[in-house]
Amino acid sequence: MKTYFLYDKEENADKIEKLSEKLSESFEDLKASPFPFEGELEEESLAILMIDDFSFKEFLLSLKKPVFVGILPYEKNPLTVKNFNIPSKTEEALELIRLREGLIDSNILVCNENAVFDCVNIGDERWIEDKNPFEVLETSLIPLLVETRERSLKTASFLVEISSEAYMQRKRAYFFKESENMCDRISCVIYSPKSVTEAFWLRYFFARKKSSSKTLPDGIGTIKSDYLKISSLNGKEFSVSFEGRHEKAKEIVLENKEISAKIITGWKGCVKSKERKESLRIQNVFFDDEMMEFYQKRRLPFVKIAPENLFAELFTKLKEASKGGVSYAVLLILSVLMATTGLFQNSSPTIIGAMILAPLMGPIVSFSMGAVRFDGDLLKRSFKTILLSVFFAVFASAVFAFLMPFHHINDQMALRTHPTLLDLAVAVISGIAAAYGYSNSKVGESLAGVAIAVALVPPLCVSGIGLGWGSLEMFSNAFLLFLTNMVGIVFAAGVTFYLLGYASVKYASTAFFVKILMVLIVAFPLYFSTKSIVEEEKIYQKISKITVLDLEGKKVKIELLGVFHKKEGIFAEILILSSSPVKEKEMERIAKEIKEAAGDKIKLIFRYAYLR
Secondary structure (H helix, E strand, C coil): CCEEEEEECCCCHHHHHHHHHHHHHHCCCEEEEEECCCCCCCCCCEEEEECCHHHHHHHHHHCCCCEEEEECCCCCCHHHHHHCCCCCCHHHHHHHHHHCCCCEEEEEEEECCEEECCCEEEECHHHHCCCCHHHHHHCCCEEEEEECCCCEEEEEECEEEEEEHHHHHHHCHHHCCCCCCCCCCEEEEEECCCCHHHHHHHHHCHHHCCCCCCCCCCCEEEEEECEEEEEECCCCCEEEEECCEEEEECEEEEEEEEEEEEEECCCCCCCCCCCCCCEEECCCCCCCHHHHHHHHHCCCCCCCCCCHHHHHHHHHHHHHHHHCCHHHHHHHHHHHHHHHHHHHHCCHHHHHHHHHHCCCHHHHHHHHHHHHHCCHHHHHHHHHHHHHHHHHHHHHHHHHHHHCCCCCCCHHHHCCCCCCHHHHHHHHHHHHHHHHHHHCCCCCCCCHHHHHHCCCHHHHHHHHHHHHHCCHHHHHHHHHHHHHHHHHHHHHHHHHHHHCCCCCCCCHHHHHHHHHHHHHHHHHHHHHHHHHHHHHHHHHHHHHCCCEEEECCEEEEEEEEEEEEECCEEEEEEEEEECCCCCHHHHHHHHHHHHHHHCCCCEEEEEEEECC
């Protein structure tokens, strides 16, 4: 086989002479010549080139006969070396040429008739690597029409990366499956995050992974084809860059052009395929007309906005929950009767059963979705169902209490007359769980744990009992607990739906601030209630430190039974254990010691026990 060594004529003559001698040892019938070659290369001969990137492209495109082409690394051909995976050391590159174990490539990527050895980028390629990540907050997606020979796709993207399949297989290994025909197609990665959070996730996690994945993350699409046409959808020019060049264009055409050269590359494992099948994994970057309109007019939202067709089932479910109906009414009646009975019994199991039966969570979560979507019909239906449910629960329990012969508050009732910010926290957590349960069919909306954690019907029943007994304080405190639970659920469920992408395109931020206002209004009275509990805790800690008092030789033990608020002030209930009766002066001494530790405002209730 005839061998040609074509080199840069500006290269050092001594270096070329030494390299020619080395090549003569491995390749017979070697002819060394500066580039461009004055003559014609023989068919099926071997040409070993050490020329710059631009000259190498010219050589490939001008070649008319099939010729094997070997590449030697050189300071002026970094793009060539990288594109064809040539070893950086001359000895290793020569060994590759001698053995010819790698892929023999007869295609080059052409972009608008320009040969490309690097990656073609639409958009700002720095976004994925070194651009200020917070610039994403001020950036809009580029609306694009991507066409192959068989398919077309409307999308909006920050960045599109395109190169030969072998090159992209290594650069973005996480997004591509291994392929045996890497020499036949070009590959494209489309970055189409639908939110700021998704954009950060793509930049800092997925783009840096090195092993391939069976599934693509949200916001990523890949295409493998021998032809790509990418054009602007809004008529505006987009940025195109490759090999240090930066241009503006409304349309680019990329092809995997077949050439006469048989390039000996460092890529492994390519089987030439007669049928060049296209591969499109574009389900995560598809944009319908509604989404295209939204993303063309606005900056990227903080969280993604899902199109309505993606949650039609959830929306239908919530609309049904907002209406009430016969089954809803039956469950409500049973839960109210069971809860009221359990309250008078002072029975936790009975009250828990009523919590599970209570259907109020449905319309409250529906109301939250209505607020997020600014859906007037859903808001009206949900509010009507909630209002009627509240009225029935309070009225039925008030009648029940009026007819019962009991008129004292037991522990289960008292538990629901002192709402605090902790109750609001429980409601918020429960609202998140409820919204997630409704939106995720694998979890389901029948979350018994949520129903038990956040009491909806029992506080209403305590409010009704307060009315039946004529106690406005009991009514208002218990009703505040219900409002706390309801507002917490509405707020948290709304935020969850917003983060899951179900918010209204137009009113998402407005709905969010409305919910914040609701929470602040309810949190105001809860703050004072929580403050009183904090004060009780401080008193408890101070008195608990007093365990034994020495009363002139007689030791008495002190146990704190509890600290609680009443109209008259803060009371501490204390048990005194003594081996002999405690005299009045000794009692005054004990009271003085306790008040010095806990404060003069505290009122004391003493209980005695004699140890004999």
